[in-house]
Amino acid sequence: MALLPIGEAHHRLLDGAEPLPMEWVDLDQAAERVLAESLIAHRTQPPFDASAMDGYAVQAEDTTDPKRNLRVIGEAVAGRRFGGRVGAGEAVRIFTGAPVPEGADAVLIQENVDRAGDLILALEPVAEGRNIRSAGLDFAEGQSLLPKGRRLDPGALSLAAAANLSVLPVVRRPRVALIATGNELVLPGTEPGPDQIIASNSFGVAAVARGVGAEVIDLGVVPDDKQAIGDAIARAKAQADVIVTLGGASVGDHDLVRPVLEQAGIDLSFWKIAMRPGKPLMFGRLGTTRVLGLPGNPVASLVCSHLFLAPLLARLGGLEYVADIRDARLGLAMAENGEREDYVRATTKLVDGALVATPLPVQDSSMLSTLAQSDALIIRPPFAPPAQAGSSCRVFKLR
Ligand SMILES: Nc1nc2c(c(=O)[nH]1)N[C@H]1C(S)=C(S)[C@@H](COP(=O)(O)OP(=O)(O)OC[C@H]3O[C@@H](n4cnc5c(N)ncnc54)[C@H](O)[C@@H]3O)O[C@H]1N2
Numbered sequence: 001m002a003l004l005p006i007g008e009a010h011h012r013l014l015d016g017a018e019p020l021p022m023e024w025v026d027l028d029q030a031a032e033r034v035l036a037e038s039l040i041a042h043r044t045q046p047p048f049d050a051s052a053m054d055g056y057a058v059q060a061e062d063t064t065d066p067k068r069n070l071r072v073i074g075e076a077v078a079g080r081r082f083g084g085r086v087g088a089g090e091a092v093r094i095f096t097g098a099p100v101p102e103g104a105d106a107v108l109i110q111e112n113v114d115r116a117g118d119l120i121l122a123l124e125p126v127a128e129g130r131n132i133r134s135a136g137l138d139f140a141e142g143q144s145l146l147p148k149g150r151r152l153d154p155g156a157l158s159l160a161a162a163a164n165l166s167v168l169p170v171v172r173r174p175r176v177a178l179i180a181t182g183n184e185l186v187l188p189g190t191e192p193g194p195d196q197i198i199a200s201n202s203f204g205v206a207a208v209a210r211g212v213g214a215e216v217i218d219l220g221v222v223p224d225d226k227q228a229i230g231d232a233i234a235r236a237k238a239q240a241d242v243i244v245t246l247g248g249a250s251v252g253d254h255d256l257v258r259p260v261l262e263q264a265g266i267d268l269s270f271w272k273i274a275m276r277p278g279k280p281l282m283f284g285r286l287g288t289t290r291v292l293g294l295p296g297n298p299v300a301s302l303v304c305s306h307l308f309l310a311p312l313l314a315r316l317g318g319l320e321y322v323a324d325i326r327d328a329r330l331g332l333a334m335a336e337n338g339e340r341e342d343y344v345r346a347t348t349k350l351v352d353g354a355l356v357a358t359p360l361p362v363q364d365s366s367m368l369s370t371l372a373q374s375d376a377l378i379i380r381p382p383f384a385p386p387a388q389a390g391s392s393c394r395v396f397k398l399r
């Protein structure tokens with residue numbers, strides 16, 4: 001049976017994937033969340049004409065005569081305005097952030113003033129409006145501040161706070177449950193039996209999921225047993241938007257994930273795609289829960305997470321997701337490719353301003369050491385002809 005092209009698999013994966021419902025979160029919990037609605041300012045900032053400098057609030061035209069003394073009649077501090085009015089020949093001592101008193105139309109900075117008792121002399125004239133931040137300079141009440149879909153980065157968070165928005169409408173974070181399958185697997189930190197290995201995949205996959213804002217529920221390792229896998233899937237379905245199984249996706253006698261999902265009534269969208277590594281990737285729905293069956297080979301698990309899990313979770317979380325794919329030149333010749341689109345571990349470097357990607361010599365999909373060493377994957381399209389060193393290629397940057 002022909003393998004499903006990656007483009008079509010992507011299309012099926014994202015079909016109908018919409019941002020999850022909105023929830024309210026406190027401002028101090030909102031970092032990196034995604035706005036479910038645009039934010040409207042609840043107040044004007046600054047709410048009054050404010051001094052931008054420490055100095056004296058004056059009438060600008062009083063400062064044109066270098067000999068004219070002005071009388072200091074009071075003080076305006078941030079948080080406590082001067083209640084009176086600045087008339088001709090008068091000044092008010094003012095500090096940064098304080099409301100500019102009525103009558104004044106400029107602030108003389110104190111470095112440009114000689115003061116003797118209650119009298120000041122402007123050492124140079126100040127222009128009207130100078131050193132005053134007009135009310136609403138930053139934003140005005142009712143103004144739209146941030147659009148729906150905006151990730152709440154530090155600047156956006158402080159802006160929301162300044163607009164007096166103490167709870168924010170955000171897209172609920174997708175919850176993803178991870179289930180590793182395999183009798184051979186034990187968790188890191190435990191002593192493996194003679195034929196066992198350490199279950200490593202969930203840690204990298206969880207990091208990919210968290211990287212796009214998802215909440216991870218790690219359900220640990222279950223044995224290659226239909227009942228155990230079925231129970232874990234039922235537990236996952238009760239709490240997650242997306243279930244990710246790791247391993248047991250292929251065709252062997254102990255690859256039980258698909259039969260168990262079929263028994264549970266999965267609407268299977270695809271199984272087996274034209275990709276290397278990652279051929280046995282599986283996707284479908286159990287009711288409203290999406291299920292992604294990742295291959296067990298560690299590199300296949302992670303590459304499929306970058307290519308499929310990340311965009312799916314980003315979409316559910318309301319995030320714009322753009323993979324970092326760049327043009328590069330091959331650092332080494334590559335052989336022709338077969339039916340599967342190949343994601344080849346490589347290192348990249350800039351040579352004379354151009355990105356050069358050099359494939360690592362061994363590409364076995366069990367080898368995490370070479371994945372960790374790589375900073376990119378060279379994308380070799382299906383049936384690509386042999387390519388010379390120096391010819392152009394595309395790379396998926398991992399870091
Ligand atoms: N006859 C065929 N055999 C295989 C095919 C095929 O088309 N025909 N496909 C191969 C490909 S491609 C892949 S990829 C693997 C994927 O198989 P499974 O998803 O069934 O994975 P497992 O058999 O469970 O495990 C494969 C390998 O990975 C290790 N593993 C599994 N889970 C983890 C984990 N959480 N952490 C670390 N390592 C894990 C497992 O011990 C195996 O060594 O199938 C090929 N076979």
Ligand code: MOO
Pocket residue numbers: 275276277278279280295297299300365
């Ligand atoms: O996906 Mo498998 O890892 O192609 O070897």
